[in-house]
Amino acid sequence: METAPLLKMSQISKTFPGVLALDKVDFELRRGEVHVLLGENGAGKSTLMKILSGAYQKSSGEIELDGVPVSIKNPRHAQDLGISTIYQELNLIPHLSIAENIFLGREPSKFASVIDQRALVRAARELLKGLGLTVDPSARVKRLGIAEQQMVEVAKALSLETRILIMDEPTSALSQQEIKQLFATIRRLKEGGVSIIYISHRLEELFELGDRVTVLRDGRSVATCEVAETSKPELIRLMVNRELTEQFPKRQATIGEEILRLEGLTTSGLRDISFSLHKGEVLGIAGLMGAGRTELAQAIFGVEKIEAGQIYVKGKARRITSPRRAINCGIGFLTEDRKSQGLVLRLSVGENLCLPSVDKFTSWGMVDRNKEKLACRRYIQELRIRTPSLKQKVSFLSGGNQQKVVLGKWLCSEAEIFIFDEPTRGVDVGAKTEIYELMDRLTAEGVAIIMISSELPEVLGMSDRVLVMRSGEIAGEFSANEATQERVLQCALMA
Amino acid sequence: MRPNGIALRQNFLLHHARQLGTLSGLLVLGLVLWVLTPHFLTLSNLLNVAEQATIIAIVAVGMTFVILTAGIDLSVGSVLAFAGVVMASALHAGAPLPFALLAGLVTGTVCGLVNGLLITLGRLPPFIATLGMMSVARGTALMYTGGRPISGFSENFRWLATGEVLRVPIPVIVMIGIYAIAFFVLTRTKLGRYTYAIGGNEEATHLSGVNVRFYKTVVYGLAGLFSGLAAILLTARLNSAQPIAGMMYELDAIAATVIGGTSLLGGEGNVLGTLIGALIMAVLRNGLNLLGVSSFLQQVVIGSVIIVAVLIDMALKRRGKYS
Ligand SMILES: Nc1ncnc2c1ncn2[C@@H]1O[C@H](COP(=O)(O)OP(=O)(O)OP(=O)(O)O)[C@@H](O)[C@H]1O
Ligand SMILES: [Mg+2]
Numbered sequence: 001m002e003t004a005p006l007l008k009m010s011q012i013s014k015t016f017p018g019v020l021a022l023d024k025v026d027f028e029l030r031r032g033e034v035h036v037l038l039g040e041n042g043a044g045k046s047t048l049m050k051i052l053s054g055a056y057q058k059s060s061g062e063i064e065l066d067g068v069p070v071s072i073k074n075p076r077h078a079q080d081l082g083i084s085t086i087y088q089e090l091n092l093i094p095h096l097s098i099a100e101n102i103f104l105g106r107e108p109s110k111f112a113s114v115i116d117q118r119a120l121v122r123a124a125r126e127l128l129k130g131l132g133l134t135v136d137p138s139a140r141v142k143r144l145g146i147a148e149q150q151m152v153e154v155a156k157a158l159s160l161e162t163r164i165l166i167m168d169e170p171t172s173a174l175s176q177q178e179i180k181q182l183f184a185t186i187r188r189l190k191e192g193g194v195s196i197i198y199i200s201h202r203l204e205e206l207f208e209l210g211d212r213v214t215v216l217r218d219g220r221s222v223a224t225c226e227v228a229e230t231s232k233p234e235l236i237r238l239m240v241n242r243e244l245t246e247q248f249p250k251r252q253a254t255i256g257e258e259i260l261r262l263e264g265l266t267t268s269g270l271r272d273i274s275f276s277l278h279k280g281e282v283l284g285i286a287g288l289m290g291a292g293r294t295e296l297a298q299a300i301f302g303v304e305k306i307e308a309g310q311i312y313v314k315g316k317a318r319r320i321t322s323p324r325r326a327i328n329c330g331i332g333f334l335t336e337d338r339k340s341q342g343l344v345l346r347l348s349v350g351e352n353l354c355l356p357s358v359d360k361f362t363s364w365g366m367v368d369r370n371k372e373k374l375a376c377r378r379y380i381q382e383l384r385i386r387t388p389s390l391k392q393k394v395s396f397l398s399g400g401n402q403q404k405v406v407l408g409k410w411l412c413s414e415a416e417i418f419i420f421d422e423p424t425r426g427v428d429v430g431a432k433t434e435i436y437e438l439m440d441r442l443t444a445e446g447v448a449i450i451m452i453s454s455e456l457p458e459v460l461g462m463s464d465r466v467l468v469m470r471s472g473e474i475a476g477e478f479s480a481n482e483a484t485q486e487r488v489l490q491c492a493l494m495a
Numbered sequence: 496m497r498p499n500g501i502a503l504r505q506n507f508l509l510h511h512a513r514q515l516g517t518l519s520g521l522l523v524l525g526l527v528l529w530v531l532t533p534h535f536l537t538l539s540n541l542l543n544v545a546e547q548a549t550i551i552a553i554v555a556v557g558m559t560f561v562i563l564t565a566g567i568d569l570s571v572g573s574v575l576a577f578a579g580v581v582m583a584s585a586l587h588a589g590a591p592l593p594f595a596l597l598a599g600l601v602t603g604t605v606c607g608l609v610n611g612l613l614i615t616l617g618r619l620p621p622f623i624a625t626l627g628m629m630s631v632a633r634g635t636a637l638m639y640t641g642g643r644p645i646s647g648f649s650e651n652f653r654w655l656a657t658g659e660v661l662r663v664p665i666p667v668i669v670m671i672g673i674y675a676i677a678f679f680v681l682t683r684t685k686l687g688r689y690t691y692a693i694g695g696n697e698e699a700t701h702l703s704g705v706n707v708r709f710y711k712t713v714v715y716g717l718a719g720l721f722s723g724l725a726a727i728l729l730t731a732r733l734n735s736a737q738p739i740a741g742m743m744y745e746l747d748a749i750a751a752t753v754i755g756g757t758s759l760l761g762g763e764g765n766v767l768g769t770l771i772g773a774l775i776m777a778v779l780r781n782g783l784n785l786l787g788v789s790s791f792l793q794q795v796v797i798g799s800v801i802i803v804a805v806l807i808d809m810a811l812k813r814r815g816k817y818s
Contacts, residue, residue, distance in 0.1 A: 346691075
């Protein structure tokens with residue numbers, strides 16, 4: 001690496017009203033390297049990348065590309081400079097097709113700007129094939145799951161003449177299989193001379209993929225080092241600046257009486273699901289994407305229509321036909337897609353936290369804002385949500401902190417049965433441990449938890465029992481001792 | 496919270512920056528008119544303006560609720576006319592005053608609730624449901640009266656428009672009262688909280704256990720209720736209930752709401768802005784009249800003001816001057 005770096009960002013600062021998000025950050029990118037950006041939730045990773053991609057304007061600092069100072073005006077300008085981004089929050093247009101999304105704004109046209117649909121679809125199919133994806137390019141994006149949408153974003157970035165590709169937590173919603181594919185793609189891109197900036201909270205990925213790593217903490221860059229010369233504990237220390245305890249807490253809850261039982265539950269996508277859940281228990285649900293895990297959660301929560309079967313809460317048969325009823329039965333559901341299902345982005349942190357439980361703070365239709373504030377403060381502290389105030393719009397929080405708000409929302413509702421669908425998506429190592437500890441504390445208080453997760457280690461580490469789902473059915477059940485990575489995976493793939 | 500940057504407290508001013516912007520627009524407009532025509536800034540004229548603003552301002556309260564849920568109500572003007580003639584014929588049939596007033600309010604509310612049910616249970620887009628109601632309510636009012644106004648009421652009833660307390664006309668007092676209540680409802684009550692939440696993200700709100708259908712229906716019912724209230728004041732002022740009353744009021748109400756900073760996408764805005772928006776429209780009309788501008792040109796000016804107001808608002812928003 002004798003030549004000047006491809007990209008040099010020096011002394012970058014960025015302030016938002018009430019927040020100093022970046023404080024004189026330095027960052028360098030070499031040609032053809034995968035450079036990992038690491039840091040806690042709210043450390044400023046996404047903000048730094050948004051400045052590079054023209055979505056935000058820096059407050060101060062310099063950016064040099066190929067040794068030439070540039071000022072990046074807007075996302076279009078960044079694209080012209082060869083910088084493309086896959087954002088943490090996906091940005092596709094649901095009603096357009098995959099092909100149309102990929103080439104949005106750059107549609108091949110024949111004459112008089114009539115779009116050449118055939119060429120569009122053909123080009124899209126090429127790109128998708130390169131990614132090992134077999135979906136129909138003329139399918140609408142809203143029909144796709146999060147994982148597939150992510151792949152469309154990757155294809156979109158590839159379709160541009162990209163020199164620098166920024167990926168903000170691209171794997172947080174992907175399955176093992178898809179991650180493997182993505183990594184293969186990244187390696188291929190790298191060989192083709194593309195430089196990649198990669199943000200992830202999964203440290204294993206960094207060692208598998210990264211050449212160098214830069215750690216941000218509280219909006220400052222604290223270190224840049226070669227991946228080969230560093231270690232996991234060292235990186236964690238750099239990131240959080242304190243000692244972390246054992247990742248999975250020793251479970252201390254005693255398992256009590258049955259609190260939830262499903263008998264022969266059948267919906268359009270589920271067949272004959274039966275299991276029971278006990279107080280103080282963590283029931284893990286593993287399975288591949290599309291195995292029906294989220295649908296199961298939705299059925300229990302009154303979102304999916306139940307065609308046959310029965311749900312018993314505390315021994316009583318209950319007809320749960322709406323989320324309202326589910327909440328009245330003491331059930332809370334942390335949805336996997338925080339942007340569309342978990343949060344009202346235009347409302348404040350406080351308002352989001354209290355949404356399912358406004359009733360508790362209401363008398364005669366009036367909300368007691370002092371009581372509400374107290375409750376919110378408590379959860380903000382307990383979960384260490386990083387926000388300048390309760391009134392901050394939740395859309396201005398970092399991804400991981402938004403996830404914590406969704407969590408807090410259900411804690412605040414004081415449910416007795418929690419369904420966690422991907423609870424640690426996008427949260428940093430420290431916060432992950434905090435969430436695990438929280439789950440432990442909840443179960444010790446007698447709460448029962450159903451945990452759906454694509455991260456096998458966390459399912460295995462936290463659950464007292466693991467159910468494995470495959471194509472809408474329960475394919476196997478393992479106790480904590482029996483459950484191993486191989487067994488569960490094998491069961492999820494085929495019996 | 497761990498130390499992360501400077502934690503500035505957001506205060507009232509920052510929170511209401513948008514409304515202060517609209518308010519300064521109103522003040523500038525007033526200043527210009529004062530320079531152009533000294534008569535503008537007399538107490539009698541200002542009260543006159545306030546009275547002119549009342550009808551649209553009251554209708555616009557309901558519209559603000561509806562738009563906050565990311566909906567729209569095109570039927571408010573027609574519902575006003577319908578409620579007006581129902582109440583008027585009750586009065587002419589000799590019904591006691593409170594009963595007649597109640598009949599007007601109930602008529603408006605029922606129309607609104609029907610809108611709400613068509614939207615929530617019938618799953619119609621608000622635009623379509625209320626477009627239908629706009630035509631049905633107007634047609635019913637016309638059929639019911641044979642197209643003729645119902646005129647001539649008792650002094651008692653007309654006092655609702657002509658009466659004054661400490662020189663302030665009754666309608667202005669009613670308007671202020673309504674805005675105070677609406678502000679309270681939106682900021683302090685569950686209904687208000689849910690109104691914003693539904694407009695911001697209906698699915699997430701539903702998944703938080705909120706009975707979205709119920710609250711949406713209530714909001715459209717409120718819009719109908721306010722149309723009924725406006726009908727009472729208008730009928731009392733004109734001493735006549737006309738089946739063609741309230742034409743285009745839906746557009747004026749939408750304009751007042753939008754000038755006041757409520758986002759048509761829902762979830763953002765408040766009634767203070769709407770009140771200022773309604774006042775801007777009234778001041779503008781009044782000023783143009785004082786200046787002797789022809790009614791044709793007035794339409795052009797008012798339309799342009801709406802567009803410019805929203806353009807300025809969007810430009811400021813993009814610069815991040817306020818959230
Ligand atoms: N538009 C905005 N307005 C106000 N504050 C913002 C805005 N965007 C980000 N912030 C704040 O800046 C800080 C850094 O946020 P950023 O999104 O860069 O974090 P991150 O490192 O990407 O975290 P995560 O791992 O959770 O995604 C946070 O405290 C966040 O609340
Ligand atoms: Mg981020």
